[in-house]
Amino acid sequence: MENITLKKLAEILELSVPTVSRALNDSYEISEETKKRVRELAKALNYQPNPFAASLRKNKSKTIGLVVPEISNYFFTQITTGVEKVCNEHGYHLIICSSNESPEKEASIIYNLTNGKVDGILLSTASEAHQTEHISRILQKKIPLVQFDRVVEDLPVSAVISNDFESAYDVTTKLLSDGHTKIAFLKYRNELTNIEKRLNGYLKALEDNGLTDKKLVVELTNNEENNITEIKRLIFEKKPEVIFCSVSLLAIGTYDVCKELGLTIPDDVKVIAYSNTPTARHLNPPLSTISKSAFEMGVKATELLFYQIKRKGECEIEKVLLGSKITYRKSSG
Amino acid sequence: MENITLKKLAEILELSVPTVSRALNDSYEISEETKKRVRELAKALNYQPNPFAASLRKNKSKTIGLVVPEISNYFFTQITTGVEKVCNEHGYHLIICSSNESPEKEASIIYNLTNGKVDGILLSTASEAHQTEHISRILQKKIPLVQFDRVVEDLPVSAVISNDFESAYDVTTKLLSDGHTKIAFLKYRNELTNIEKRLNGYLKALEDNGLTDKKLVVELTNNEENNITEIKRLIFEKKPEVIFCSVSLLAIGTYDVCKELGLTIPDDVKVIAYSNTPTARHLNPPLSTISKSAFEMGVKATELLFYQIKRKGECEIEKVLLGSKITYRKSSG
DNA sequence: TTGTAAGCGTTATCAT
DNA sequence: ATGATAACGCTTACAA
Numbered sequence: 001m002e003n004i005t006l007k008k009l010a011e012i013l014e015l016s017v018p019t020v021s022r023a024l025n026d027s028y029e030i031s032e033e034t035k036k037r038v039r040e041l042a043k044a045l046n047y048q049p050n051p052f053a054a055s056l057r058k059n060k061s062k063t064i065g066l067v068v069p070e071i072s073n074y075f076f077t078q079i080t081t082g083v084e085k086v087c088n089e090h091g092y093h094l095i096i097c098s099s100n101e102s103p104e105k106e107a108s109i110i111y112n113l114t115n116g117k118v119d120g121i122l123l124s125t126a127s128e129a130h131q132t133e134h135i136s137r138i139l140q141k142k143i144p145l146v147q148f149d150r151v152v153e154d155l156p157v158s159a160v161i162s163n164d165f166e167s168a169y170d171v172t173t174k175l176l177s178d179g180h181t182k183i184a185f186l187k188y189r190n191e192l193t194n195i196e197k198r199l200n201g202y203l204k205a206l207e208d209n210g211l212t213d214k215k216l217v218v219e220l221t222n223n224e225e226n227n228i229t230e231i232k233r234l235i236f237e238k239k240p241e242v243i244f245c246s247v248s249l250l251a252i253g254t255y256d257v258c259k260e261l262g263l264t265i266p267d268d269v270k271v272i273a274y275s276n277t278p279t280a281r282h283l284n285p286p287l288s289t290i291s292k293s294a295f296e297m298g299v300k301a302t303e304l305l306f307y308q309i310k311r312k313g314e315c316e317i318e319k320v321l322l323g324s325k326i327t328y329r330k331s332s333g
Numbered sequence: 334m335e336n337i338t339l340k341k342l343a344e345i346l347e348l349s350v351p352t353v354s355r356a357l358n359d360s361y362e363i364s365e366e367t368k369k370r371v372r373e374l375a376k377a378l379n380y381q382p383n384p385f386a387a388s389l390r391k392n393k394s395k396t397i398g399l400v401v402p403e404i405s406n407y408f409f410t411q412i413t414t415g416v417e418k419v420c421n422e423h424g425y426h427l428i429i430c431s432s433n434e435s436p437e438k439e440a441s442i443i444y445n446l447t448n449g450k451v452d453g454i455l456l457s458t459a460s461e462a463h464q465t466e467h468i469s470r471i472l473q474k475k476i477p478l479v480q481f482d483r484v485v486e487d488l489p490v491s492a493v494i495s496n497d498f499e500s501a502y503d504v505t506t507k508l509l510s511d512g513h514t515k516i517a518f519l520k521y522r523n524e525l526t527n528i529e530k531r532l533n534g535y536l537k538a539l540e541d542n543g544l545t546d547k548k549l550v551v552e553l554t555n556n557e558e559n560n561i562t563e564i565k566r567l568i569f570e571k572k573p574e575v576i577f578c579s580v581s582l583l584a585i586g587t588y589d590v591c592k593e594l595g596l597t598i599p600d601d602v603k604v605i606a607y608s609n610t611p612t613a614r615h616l617n618p619p620l621s622t623i624s625k626s627a628f629e630m631g632v633k634a635t636e637l638l639f640y641q642i643k644r645k646g647e648c649e650i651e652k653v654l655l656g657s658k659i660t661y662r663k664s665s666g
Numbered sequence: 667t668t669g670t671a672a673g674c675g676t677t678a679t680c681a682t
Numbered sequence: 683a684t685g686a687t688a689a690c691g692c693t694t695a696c697a698a
Binding site for chain 1 (some may be wrong): 691693694
């Protein structure tokens, strides 16, 4: 049994192919009677339209492309869930691509997605500093694009980001008002603008409290061993009261170091971190976190994208700033 | 500037469309000279083939579909990473779909994927008991299929699963040989065959040690509150020496209960669990785990799938059994 | 309300 | 080595 096509249906029903097509697309020009016959046969024979033929003809794919830096990262999977939900609601399909934090892979994915396969792109960039050529390419091809979370700034592109500056400012201010003045900030990779903003929020809070000289910033990377060494050095040399981690990975490192050195959190040192991991509350002690609503971010970004798709790009650029949730748990005292 | 097509290239180069097509596909019939000219222009004009036209004509999409029950589950994201890697190596694209543990959604996804959009399907089923009609549909349409991790058994389909019976048997035997006889098994949802196998491994180990009467099985669900109640009841009424959790969620529940009751793990009760979460070693105390190599499972399943795709289905069915890694940490004493 | 013809951008077949 | 023609399955414009 070969594939059922419109032609087959048309032959059986003794109708023309366009009539069958229109009937299945519920066109107003077709009589109810015919529609009924067509639909029944289509159902009986399990007809499925060939998506390639339709896309080729209509020059639309009913698919959107989601590009994330990492697929096994809880934050991004939460985003994906939100994106998926909205796509489903619009009857769109989703192609998920991971750049694995590689700008080259990211560029090649984008190159690949700009061949017409998708009607729109959602992008969160790889962390390494990188070119924006591939992004220009999307714009040039007039493919709707929305950036989220990790964005290249100053581009004429809609974006959804979180209030990193504000949340870091708020946390730092709170810690200062609690009487802690020796707050160390663990910075992670400097290419990400949102981590830069967190750092700036921290610095601004110190400045606003006349404590700029208390600035204590440690630059860390994804080299775990090296991080451990640096965190130890920080603790020995500076004896910070609080360690403020710009990403959750560094909180784990800090916990490991404290355990090794026999330090108790929060008695000997307090810890607070940017983190979206659900296990934060199960750590020992439960970790205070600043988390973003990833699901909401996915939803919002996708909605912006569909807005563009529906308007065929004839709409203004929107930059959405989402709030963060600060959860104080035992680790920060 | 409109889209570059073969026709455009052909016009500029004063060649026919098929010649340009063949040149770009590196056909042996085309002179090096021509190939060079074509390739250069294509590159200069940034030509990208229209994938829909090619797929329509070739009746192949160079895409495979991955269906997972949950996208924000570390285990499945690890699998996805493995799948992605192999797909990339073969120059294939990947569409990731999540059934969100819903058999209906799963069926609709499969229905949707069987319209020719993908050249092969990788499937891990939703946990609820469900029909297999949609799976038959895949087979009927002769679309290559490989099941992984959560499989519908007794189907003529290649599959990659893990040795759940054996690992549960081994762990239980080890616990018994350590002198613990009161081992409680926390079962999670009974529709999943792999959890059934874990249970059976546990039971068989008891039986082989003549301890069938020591059987202590608690049925739990995804209702966290209820689970907490049941775990408390278990501890009060049966005072188990070890709690063996069939999934990691139940380990978290057990930890919560112990904390609430002021019980110390592993002194008051030991815990071991099936879990792939990377935070297991950061829990308090570090959790003993039985983990599967998810990445490897993804790779293996995808390789089986490509084997089928290349052979156009003319190949025998393979069932692959992967080993598990048992890591004893502090929680089990 | 239905049918005819043309076209979307490729690739396959058959000529030359 | 290259070209002419048809075909993949669908939708749209126009005709009837």
